[in-house]
Amino acid sequence: xxxxxxxxxxxxxxxxxxxxxxxxxxxxxxxxxxxxxxxxxxxxxxxxxxxxxxxxxxxxxxxxxxxxxxxxxxxxxxxxxxxxxxxxxxxxxxxxxxxxxxxxxxxxxxxxxx
Amino acid sequence: xxxxxxxxxxxxxxxxxxxxxxxxxxxxxxxxxxxxxxxxxxxxxxxxxxxxxxxxxxxxxxxxxxxxxxxxxxxxxxxxxxxxxxxxxxxxxxxxxxxxxxxxxxxxxx
Numbered sequence: 235x236x237x238x239x240x241x242x243x244x245x246x247x248x249x250x251x252x253x254x255x256x257x258x259x260x261x262x263x264x265x266x267x268x269x270x271x272x273x274x275x276x277x278x279x280x281x282x283x284x285x286x287x288x289x290x291x292x293x294x295x296x297x298x299x300x301x302x303x304x305x306x307x308x309x310x311x312x313x314x315x316x317x318x319x320x321x322x323x324x325x326x327x328x329x330x331x332x333x334x335x336x337x338x339x340x341x342x343x344x345x346x347x348x
Numbered sequence: 349x350x351x352x353x354x355x356x357x358x359x360x361x362x363x364x365x366x367x368x369x370x371x372x373x374x375x376x377x378x379x380x381x382x383x384x385x386x387x388x389x390x391x392x393x394x395x396x397x398x399x400x401x402x403x404x405x406x407x408x409x410x411x412x413x414x415x416x417x418x419x420x421x422x423x424x425x426x427x428x429x430x431x432x433x434x435x436x437x438x439x440x441x442x443x444x445x446x447x448x449x450x451x452x453x454x455x456x457x458x
Contacts (some may be wrong), residue, residue, distance in 0.1 A: 270448075277435060277449060277451045277454070278391065278448045280446070280447065300436065325388075327390060327391070329446075336393070339390040339394075340388070340390060342388070342390055344388075
């Protein structure tokens with residue numbers, strides 16, 4: 235299957251700082267990438283849909299100024315958590331969609347905000 | 349709104365068969381997928397049903413009834429490594445996005 239990477243895998247930061255998470259499709263071009271958030275023992279909640287070259291579409295209740303998404307190329311989308319607070323601590327997972335409408339998930343990024 | 353309901357936890361012993369149910373209410377529907385996720389890992393794709401009926405992939409099978417808005421994942425010959433969380437997910441019309449169910453934690457004991 236196709237490979238999606240995320241960087242970093244873990245990040246610990248102080249409250250008030252911004253954190254950038256990268257999602258890359260390594261062996262295919264992804265016109266659409268998705269960002270999910272997952273709390274411990276909970277389901278994956280879709281945050282936003284990221285389309286290359288256009289603005290992301292955010293799900294209801296997700297603050298677009300808080301979670302900045304940039305999809306600058308067909309293989310890279312970034313999620314920036316701005317002015318992070320402890321309640322933003324979570325597992326963030328991206329996925330990328332192939333031309334065959336399959337979705338492949340990245341390994342996730344565990345964010346801890348102190 | 350959209351909701352996909354699953355039992356929160358299922359326990360079974362090695363070698364047994366277990367069924368994980370999923371009932372859904374969505375604004376659009378194109379197909380039902382199943383994913384496996386081990387703790388701290390990424391979801392991995394298991395199965396997909398676009399049409400009614402049973403799809404078999406090795407030890408795993410998945411069933412869909414669109415008229416009942418219901419599906420299930422059947423795991424046979426359970427192994428310890430099958431202990432994980434299992435999620436159903438609906439692809440809405442137009443392939444716009446994948447919405448995940450509440451998840452079922454499967455615990456396989458010796």
